[in-house]
Amino acid sequence: MEIDGHNLVVRFSRTEHVLGLVRDLVVPLSSVATVELMTSWKAVHGLRVGLDLPRVRKLGTWHARGHRQLVSLRRGVPALRVALRGEKYDEVLVSVPETDLLLSCLAWRP
Numbered sequence: 001m002e003i004d005g006h007n008l009v010v011r012f013s014r015t016e017h018v019l020g021l022v023r024d025l026v027v028p029l030s031s032v033a034t035v036e037l038m039t040s041w042k043a044v045h046g047l048r049v050g051l052d053l054p055r056v057r058k059l060g061t062w063h064a065r066g067h068r069q070l071v072s073l074r075r076g077v078p079a080l081r082v083a084l085r086g087e088k089y090d091e092v093l094v095s096v097p098e099t100d101l102l103l104s105c106l107a108w109r110p
Contacts, residue, residue, distance in 0.1 A: 001080065001094045003105055008032060008082070010070065010094055020050040020059035025070060025092065031084050035106040037099055038079040044071055044093060061089075069093055082106065 010025040050060010062069040077095035
């Protein structure tokens with residue numbers, strides 16, 4: 001996950017594209033509603049399309065009633081939970097090593 005100009009970008013490797021059945025995501029920063037540090041993977045819920053290795057790796061799309069999550073979580077790597085407005089996904093849950101930097105950048109928006 002990175003910030004590129006006025007967009008939040010989530011990029012996946014070729015392997016992740018295949019295993020998680022996911023595509024790269026680009027959303028405008030104006031669509032970001034909230035950002036928080038994840039302390040538990042319990043926020044991931046619904047029916048899965050992708051990879052789920054319990055307590056090791058979650059990668060794909062989770063669907064619940066009227067709610068879609070793009071998920072890329074790895075054991076041992078801190079993660080952010082980003083709520084979106086008016087986008088394909090309602091939430092993006094992604095493990096990123098630089099959570100503090102991204103959290104502060106996403107939380108501070110004029």
